[in-house]
Amino acid sequence: MTVTVATLGFPRIGPRRELKFALEKFWAGKTTQAELLDTAMGLRTAAWARQKALGADWLPSNDFSLYDHVLDTSVMLGAVPQRYGAGEVGLETYFAMARGTTGSDEGCGHAHANPQGSVTAGELTKWFDTNYHYIVPEIEPGQSLQLGTLKIVEEYREAKALGYETRPVLLGPVTWLSLAKGHGIDPFDRLDEVLGLYGEVLDRLAYSGAAWVQIDEPILVTDLSGVQRAALSRAYAALSGHGVKLMLTTYFGGLDDNLPLVATLPVAGLHVDLVRAPQQLDAVLRIVPEDLLLSLGVIDGRNVWRADLAALLDRLEPVAATRDIVIAPSCSLLHVPVDLASETRLDTQVCEWLAFGVQKVAELATLAKALNQGRDSVAEDLAASSRAAQARRSSPRIHDATVQARIAAITPQMREREAAYADRARAQAEVLGLPLFPTTTIGSFPQTAQVRHARAEHTRGNLDDAAYERFLREETERAIRWQEEVGLDVLVHGEFERNDMVQYFGEQLSGFAFTASAWVQSYGSRCVRPPILYGDVSRPAPMTVEWWRYAQSLTDKPVKGMLTGPVTILNWSFVRDDQPRSASCLQIALAIRDEVLDLEAAGCKAIQIDEAALREGLPLRAGEGQAYLDWAVDSFRLCAAGVADATQVHTHMCYSEFNEILPAIAAMDADVISIETARSQMELLEAFARYRYPSEIGPGVYDIHSARVPGEAEMVELMRLAQQHLAPEQLWVNPDCGLKTRGWEEVKPAIAAMVTAARTLRSEVAAGSARAVVEGATA
The missing domain is CATH 3.20.20.210 (TIM Barrel)
Known part of the structure; x- marks a missing residue:
């Protein structure tokens, strides 16, 4: 043999x-x-x-x-x-299907094309x-x-x-x-x-x-x-x-x-x-x-x-x-x-x-x-x-008695918000004072060549800590000033100090190891370096508070605290295999909970805890899914539920099929969820509407994985489709995902169009309300 x-x-x-x-x-x-x-x-x-x-x-x-x-x-x-045209399938068509097009292609005539002729991926x-x-x-x-x-x-x-x-x-x-x-x-x-x-x-x-x-x-x-x-x-x-x-x-x-x-x-x-x-x-x-x-x-x-x-x-x-x-x-x-x-x-x-x-x-x-x-x-x-x-x-580095004691001390009350969503929404509205169709972004702004170069020079020791921090503060201030200028309602600090949404947190948590060149393809040219989770997890010190505090000091508008959730950190890491994944996730959740509470104590009124990978971890067999969802939702609630009613908790999920897990998404009890919907023409919202999803939703109107820049009219049309499924009071206006992989030359016109689209939508709703009042009086 x-x-x-x-x-x-x-x-x-x-x-x-x-x-x-x-x-x-x-x-x-x-x-x-x-x-x-x-x-x-x-x-x-x-x-x-x-x-x-x-x-x-x-x-x-x-x-x-x-x-x-x-x-x-x-x-x-x-x-x-058909939107990509007929004829031989060469690289131009291939990459158009993958990334969309940005030029003024003629003869498109398709719902996925904008007035300038560019085509969605x-x-x-x-x-x-x-x-x-x-x-x-x-x-x-x-x-x-x-x-x-x-x-x-x-x-x-x-x-x-x-x-x-x-x-x-x-x-x-x-x-x-x-x-x-x-x-x-x-x-x-x-x-x-x-x-x-x-x-x-x-x-x-x-x-x-x-x-x-x-x-x-x-x-x-x-x-x-x-x-x-x-x-x-x-x-x-x-x-x-x-x-x-x-x-x-x-x-x-x-x-x-x-x-x-x-x-x-x-x-x-x-x-x-x-x-x-x-x-x-x-x-x-x-x-x-x-x-x-x-x-x-x-x-x-x-x-x-x-x-x-x-x-x-x-x-x-x-x-x-x-x-x-x-x-x-x-x-x-x-x-x-x-x-x-x-x-x-x-x-x-x-x-x-x-x-x-x-x-x-x-x-x-x-x-x-x-x-x-x-x-x-x-x-x-x-x-x-x-x-x-x-x-x-047998390594003593893997097991930590303090972490195990904290896990044993978790109570059911630690996973519950004090009030129901409707009461929290009223408290948050009073604090934040946001308009209808509030605008925001998902968190990151372009990681330009200058940002990447400064990070590399700092890593090599050619740029000292003080100079690197000064550079990051300047980038953060520019981002805040631009967001104010363009008219966004809820700002972000831009995450210029972060190399990756998982790696950045893992580097500051115990139990993780990091590589220099262990890259893995995520899609196309996008590569990631997953952290290696080898031991028990804890948070030695605050990770994001000072950057949030600095950004908020620059503006009167609310700045979101930006965190990556425990399930996403778990699913986007190479995870130890000597204990159940659920046990590791609970440890990460406690560490993120500490950060959430520190952000709130510093004055943060809106905290986004991204769970982009929650759906990804769902077992492929239906009979195994509920057990995973139970501990995944439990972990999210543990890290998010300690804040006051007036603190708005956001989460973000992208590029997944959500229909079968909507009860679990609702059970996360977030106040606002942002999701990817631009490529699918808002199809996902049908399921949210059928489920009667109770909280607020930001359906993406800007596909950030494509180089094409959508116009205001396209975004307005997408949000009109959204209003076929959800009430205007439920809807936010935002991109599909973070903007770190895009360039400012794409981001600035796209976000400006998004803000203008939101103002158009507000005018339409106001006009509709006025018309209804007149018609009611006439009747």
């Missing part, structure tokens, strides 16, 4: 974020398309070479993307909405329960699907020409259709058309020499409808006869009740996630046909902890003794940093506990060698792995 090693996908961004910088230079017009594509090819080549050298037997191709693999699939199928939302964002596929009535690109074939041939035999990666048709948005149609009505195109792609891959194709169907770890089940059977009956072997790949959970269906599908191989769902192995071995090649996801593709190789061998040796197997990460390594060797300043002890993408492939190679040649062949590696696992379990 033979054990081989596969990788399901490798980080695309490059060891030093080469893809990010290449994309942003291209978008800025500083490089050519040829130069961008040359950089992309270099990254692919280096990734293949590295994985091969590390010991991978099965290399992926088509795991690379210039922006998003779901968008790549949409373009492959020709699912290009496709909807952006989270990839299952990760922090990776994908562009939602769109299928329009009457649209004829046809092969748009053959990127998957071209990249397979590219690898082959370089001497690498690869297994092309293809997003499965049922997952793609499940993620797709049908404009008045059911995407599954197009199943046969989609399958025909998939068949063509497989034929071309077979003709090019591909023996296997990895076809990803993560939808198989969710609760499937009857339509999805039927589609899976039809899809794989249709796709199994195209000259290539299919490795049906599942991840992010267990197959559970979908396993009997999967066992009947005519595929040659099956990959299962044994990190998220280790319990499924016995059922898989029992039910899956013996002639099916099993790929076992035994190394965590979503977290950074070094594996206990000896413990894994205990599980794998009995399986490897009876059949050929492939061992692999649980999912694509897209979700972890590239290489731990790049970290030169990370805490030495913590570093010994970690494995990034490169190290994970090496771990797999060690396991395969042990399984093929015996444990003695890798005795030194196994001993080092066991020492690291034992050191992490």
Whole structure:
């Protein structure tokens, strides 16, 4: 029996974020398309070479993307909405779908176009329960699907020409259709058309020499409808006869009740996630046909902890003794940093506990060698792995008695506001004195080249603390003065001192470690460095109070205190796996509660606690969701509920489907929630209206993930749509998200238009009220 090693996908961004910088230079017009594509090819080549050298037997191709693999699939199928025009799908169209357009494109004539001809990007939302964002596929009535690109074939041939035999990666048709948005149609009505195109792609891959194709169907770890089940059977009956072997790949959970269906599908191989769902192995071995090649996801593709190789061998040796197997990460390594060797300043002890993408492939190679040649062949590696696992379990740095005592002292009253929302709203109105349709932003302002340069110089020691603080104060004052000038109602300080909305807080909390270059792709060129939560969490000192106090001293208008919520800090970190996530979240909530109370004591009247990632952490199975929502909402309430009635608590959520969790959102008991709705044309508000959501809502009118600048008329129209669902008294006017990734040249006209739009809306409501009074008197 033979054990081989596969990788399901490798980080695309490059060891030093080469893809990010290449994309942003291209978008800025500083490089050519040829130069961008040359950089992309270099990254692919280096990734293949590295994985091969590390010991991978099965290399992926088509795991690379210039922006998003779901968008790549949409373009492959020709699912290009009419607003982007007809014709060949080149990079201009591709990036228009990803980011929108800013020019005066002619002949657009679509509801998503503004009067100047710019076009909105496709909807952006989270990839299952990760922090990776994908562009939602769109299928329009009457649209004829046809092969748009053959990127998957071209990249397979590219690898082959370089001497690498690869297994092309293809997003499965049922997952793609499940993620797709049908404009008045059911995407599954197009199943046969989609399958025909998939068949063509497989034929071309077979003709090019591909023996296997990895076809990803993560939808198989969710609760499937009857339509999805039927589609899976039809899809794989249709796709199994195209000259290539299919490795049906599942991840992010267990197959559970979908396993009997999967066992009947005519595929040659099956990959299962044994990190998220280790319990499924016995059922898989029992039910899956013996002639099916099993790929076992035994190394965590979503977290950074070094594996206990000896413990894994205990599980794998009995399986490897009876059949050929492939061992692999649980999912694509897209979700972890590239290489731990790049970290030169990370805490030495913590570093010994970690494995990034490169190290994970090496771990797999060690396991395969042990399984093929015996444990003695890798005795030194196994001993080092066991020492690291034992050191992490027994480290005194992980457990803090003071934190545990505070957790034990939590009472139910600590999670409850004193008054109901209606009473709080009256108290807040008296204190804040805001107009109808109050305007605000979500928190951050542009992190310009000057801001980033000053931060880098301070980090390197070339700019002393006093000079750096003086620079940040000047940036903050400019931001406050501009907000006053443009006429915003509730201001923010701009967050120029913050590198990232999670990292900034983690750096000031105990129990976190931070990296210098452990970047992970969030979407497109946007990369983040998740903190590493390794121990108990507490707040040694106030984190934001002095910056808020300084900003508020510059203006008579209210300035929001800006915090990141406990659930988002948890979900956007690499989290310790030695205790339940709920326990770690509760610790973070107590630390944020301390900050909330200190802000209020300093005089802050509006405090925003962002929970952008609350929906992201929802388990993929409906039966598991309530337990998560219970502790997630409990954590938010713990950090927010200690303030007085007159203190307005805001929260922010973005780029997620909220419909099924509205009771939980309402249970958070925030006074104001801001959400992303610009790309979806306010569709989310239908659910809030049906639920009779009681509090105030700021539906986004400015899509900050696109470079396009919306005009006043567009924003007014969006808010008119909002008023079809919610009363004017409930509505705020704000962007979709923070503005740190945009430039001031975009932000200033967009926010000015937003403020003007709010004034127009107030005039319309006032005119309507006056008309109603006259009509009532006449009657």
